Amino acid sequence: MNDLTIIITLIAIGYIAGTWAEKRHYRSIEKREREFLDLPAITIKNVDIDDAKVKNAEIVYGGAVISVDYFKRILAGLRNIFGGSVKSYESLIDRARREALLRMKTMAPDATMIINVRIETSTIGRKSHKKSVACLEAFAYGTAIYLKG
Amino acid sequence: MKYTARMPETNVNVTPTSPLREFFVLLSGVIAIIVGIYLLLGLALNIIVPRIPMTFERKLAGPFINSMASVDRSSEKAQTAQKLLDVIQKRYAKLPYTFTVYLQESPRINAVALPGGNIVVFSGLLEKIESENELAFILAHEMGHYVNRDHLKGVGRALVFIMISAMLLGPDSSAGNLLAQSLNVTEMAFSRNQETLADEFALNALHGTYGHVGGSADFFIKLSKEANTGLWGHYFSTHPENLKRIAHLKNYSRIHGFAEKLLRNIPAIINKKRPA
Numbered sequence: 001m002n003d004l005t006i007i008i009t010l011i012a013i014g015y016i017a018g019t020w021a022e023k024r025h026y027r028s029i030e031k032r033e034r035e036f037l038d039l040p041a042i043t044i045k046n047v048d049i050d051d052a053k054v055k056n057a058e059i060v061y062g063g064a065v066i067s068v069d070y071f072k073r074i075l076a077g078l079r080n081i082f083g084g085s086v087k088s089y090e091s092l093i094d095r096a097r098r099e100a101l102l103r104m105k106t107m108a109p110d111a112t113m114i115i116n117v118r119i120e121t122s123t124i125g126r127k128s129h130k131k132s133v134a135c136l137e138a139f140a141y142g143t144a145i146y147l148k149g
Numbered sequence: 150m151k152y153t154a155r156m157p158e159t160n161v162n163v164t165p166t167s168p169l170r171e172f173f174v175l176l177s178g179v180i181a182i183i184v185g186i187y188l189l190l191g192l193a194l195n196i197i198v199p200r201i202p203m204t205f206e207r208k209l210a211g212p213f214i215n216s217m218a219s220v221d222r223s224s225e226k227a228q229t230a231q232k233l234l235d236v237i238q239k240r241y242a243k244l245p246y247t248f249t250v251y252l253q254e255s256p257r258i259n260a261v262a263l264p265g266g267n268i269v270v271f272s273g274l275l276e277k278i279e280s281e282n283e284l285a286f287i288l289a290h291e292m293g294h295y296v297n298r299d300h301l302k303g304v305g306r307a308l309v310f311i312m313i314s315a316m317l318l319g320p321d322s323s324a325g326n327l328l329a330q331s332l333n334v335t336e337m338a339f340s341r342n343q344e345t346l347a348d349e350f351a352l353n354a355l356h357g358t359y360g361h362v363g364g365s366a367d368f369f370i371k372l373s374k375e376a377n378t379g380l381w382g383h384y385f386s387t388h389p390e391n392l393k394r395i396a397h398l399k400n401y402s403r404i405h406g407f408a409e410k411l412l413r414n415i416p417a418i419i420n421k422k423r424p425a
Contacts, residue, residue, distance in 0.1 A: 081179060082175060087163075088171070093162070094162045
């Protein structure tokens, strides 16, 4: 009985706290995305700009680590039995990537644009035995270009 | 090409969904699968169990019954019940089992049929007994379970359940125990029918042994008078409601022309309470 109470409590905490944190995070992401709307972050490697016009070019990067909550983990575990898209993890990956991009942009608020942007994803904090909660890390990097004048 | 900065209208990477709904749909799916496997294996048991040879069953049950420290076969009470059972076995039942009666000191008013012909009688039940015929009926009832091999089906289903629960939730999990309790409710429907069949066997055995069926319903009449559901709850729940049961016993006796005659006294040792 005790085990079950603990599990149910963890699921409830996971759901309530997880949903609250996610909503709050999305509000913050959208607010900052609007602020950085004028700083394009694009994936092309070469832009057709005269070298003389470029004042500076530097690497910028941003990383974000988002943890899975207990509710999402159980939900994904159940999903593992039946197959299908693991919807509960979609928002985690989305948040991590957008947060990483935003932090990358924060490194160069005055740049004209960031080119050659790449995003890497990895799991961290996962032990070899399977009953541990994993975190997701998204890492975004690119080249910030500053133009003269 | 002109670059126009704008926010995306929708987020294509996150499916708008209700996670709680998904959770309950998936959870009920898992529970349905577990219950399905359980029922399927239960059906398989009903096919396999009647084909298990008695000798094999006895061999399997040996170590198990010897490991039960609380049961006792050497006490005078157990010996008295054993003698009575031997009489029924010799005169009527003639089942391919070697029966052993064990006594367990416990206030529970019940008796159980364990694999290998091992019958455990609780002392709480013996204290309620008033005549030899009454005790004979209860022993014959347990023997009736061996005729239909209900005891193996019960043990088999419990094993299946423990296996599934240990596989999914790990051994010794309380979630598993909780599930076990809730599933016992479905078990009851199985066992009601089994109890009725065992009752019918016991009536025949009583008639075959004593030439009449006096005392067969006494025990249940007594129980229904002492309508204390708290204490008798267990007995009430796994055995058909007492009144229905008494009615069935009377009805069955009438149809088969079983008379009721004078009861035989029970040896005093049976009723004796354990010294406190």
